[in-house]
Amino acid sequence: MQVWFTEDQTPNLRISVRVRQVLHQERSAYQEVMVLDTVEFGRMLVLDDVIQTSQKDEFAYHEMMAHVPLFAHPDPRRVLVIGGGDGGVLREVLRHPTVEEAHMAEIDPQVVEAARRFLPELNDFDNPRARVFFTDGIRHVEEHPEAYDVIIVDSTDPVGPAVALFGTEFHRAVFRALRPGGIFVQQSESPFFNRDLIRRVQASLRSVFPVAGLYWGVVPTYPGGFWTYSVATRGTDPRRPREGAWEAAGLRTRYYTPDVHRAAFALPPFVAELLEPAPAVEPAPGGGAGSPEAGAGNGTPPGAGTAQVAL
């Protein structure tokens, strides 16, 4: 059957997958939500014609998003996922026995509805420890100071409403929403095709957090396959899974292991160079103790000039 879905991964690069059936297609308040049954990847969630996840390769992305921060954190009890409406990251978070509450802040209820109906093995929304907020992720973190041990942003590409999730204003709000020792992770695209974005995100995280860095993994349905996860913490070293936690959790995974965790921080030089402070990075506007948002009584992001660790 010659029905193909084609994504323009860049203006000059396309991926096409053979489609058995279009299972679902609707326009929500935010985007076009589509679920395809593809021959190569099984069922696939597509938002505004961009592949989000598929049954065949979802484990690679969701495991690396969830398990790196949750195994690096000394005691992750409260976790927030922003975006991630398919439920895959939340499902992996809920596999951790230390987690008491896992929240998801997803702006689009129709993504969650489509995932529940067509990709049920990707999610665990009815888990008693899970709670889904249909809200703007930025507002949610602003309204929840010192509330979370781990915050994970599983967003769409940085176009439209997702743009703000890659900016310093948001990173400062995340800092304040984290408890001491807290860890923040966000998907930060490809070092082959989105080099400026990665540089900007890294510079922003360095301006807000005492520890910032990047790890990587492969997602076959994303442009170029080589995908980055930007990470920043309130002090915790994200590179080291905590001793004995993997064995205690007893997870059966397909991508993550503690060795893979450590290895994911070994950066090829063409990636590592994106983490170096550029000579002319502007200091974050309003950063530090004098920033307007710092009055909420939360942890205060270190401003420019604070000693910082770039991994």
Next chain:
Amino acid sequence: MQVWFTEDQTPNLRISVRVRQVLHQERSAYQEVMVLDTVEFGRMLVLDDVIQTSQKDEFAYHEMMAHVPLFAHPDPRRVLVIGGGDGGVLREVLRHPTVEEAHMAEIDPQVVEAARRFLPELNDFDNPRARVFFTDGIRHVEEHPEAYDVIIVDSTDPVGPAVALFGTEFHRAVFRALRPGGIFVQQSESPFFNRDLIRRVQASLRSVFPVAGLYWGVVPTYPGGFWTYSVATRGTDPRRPREGAWEAAGLRTRYYTPDVHRAAFALPPFVAELLEPAPAVEPAPGGGAGSPEAGAGNGTPPGAGTAQVAL
């Protein structure tokens, strides 16, 4: 300009790149040789409509093919590249100061000619330490017993003439062509799309070599991006770059570092499971001291029953 080259990566998955110009197109005795100028990846070598390499991402593949075995080997002096007619692996091999002679056995002179003309920065064919043999790689290894410290197979996909390069007969010939401690590497495709092939190659290498394993890296223009390199040695541990060699060589690389080398052997479980001996693997026919080829006075591959190390 709406000119696109499309590769069928699988029957159900396509990649398309926008083409500025078709620089070269001819039919050799073995295949269709094409060089495209693409917007996203720069110049690109395409054989029988399959992308082989491009200016933008060639470093990722060529560095991992060459530097892992050459930095793991205690003293690599004579190196053979089979295939690799674009010259990229040979170029990386020649950057090693220990290497006295680097041979390439490429069956198709027209690939080398096209690479010389259109991708000159990929190759270093006129280096006085380099020698190109236009010959069948299998015959070449059979005719050169105990001749090489490192043998690298940079082949096309396992269809047509390349099929034999993934078989046990060839692996036994490679074993004999290696000196003691020698290392063999071959590209072995994707763990998402070529799982049976990887299993077969690994079983074959285990049946011939005392040490066999696999490492991985990313090549954006290959299906799924996640690419494997199967490795086997006459005793050397390929996982550890030799102490001080990286610093002594002073290479400027974009993908390889000693940390990346070690990390490349950290296998996600969905890959590691391909290395496990299947319950019903047949012993290699004629393997061991009684094999017809063992009479050449070379090293004898250990037969079934020999203690072996799978990494």
